[in-house]
Amino acid sequence: QKEVEQNSGPLSVPEGAIASLNCTYSDRGSQSFFWYRQYSGKSPELIMSIYSNGDKEDGRFTAQLNKASQYVSLLIRDSQPSDSATYLCAVLSNFGNEKLTFGTGTRLTIIP
């Protein structure tokens, strides 16, 4: 079992719709969770971080965390063509000797 798993995609969503990206993790001791966006040929950039159970909203992005289910998700509302990218879920574990582990990524395409 991979440490961090994402819905493999690719995922295609019409412009203006909601894109839903999912991630599960295996280490129950993980405490910090991140979503990164990566455009082709570029480095990953952070778009959301979440540390406690529940929802966290930032503009059109909402991250959801459920530690009991070891599940993290990202919702993108009013999807725009510029949201087309690969989305990477990342989990930080091992307090003190930190390890940032990434999921396999989900390729998202917004269809105009």
Next chain:
Amino acid sequence: DTAVSQTPKYLVTQMGNDKSIKCEQNLGHDTMYWYKQDSKKFLKIMFSYNNKELIINETVPNRFSPKSPDKAHLNLHINSLELGDSAVYFCASTLGQGWYTEAFFGQGTRLTVV
């Protein structure tokens, strides 16, 4: 000023050669990482250093040798390059002092072994 910078951006070399990639961060972070990203976009952790000390070594062949002369620098030396080493290598850094820390990435080094 670039927060995390890697050199070179592109590297094309023949099998069997030895090459190095350099990384520097000016964020004052304690922890630095090397990741390998394959053609399927999977970012696999290779090494991490905390304050110049090796913390994580993820079953990477010993042809790969990281070196951290100080906490702002983490270099990667690769001996006897193989075709399968072709990938994009990313350096990243985190604050390293607790849970609430995001990673900043360098621009990546695209290594092609021919």
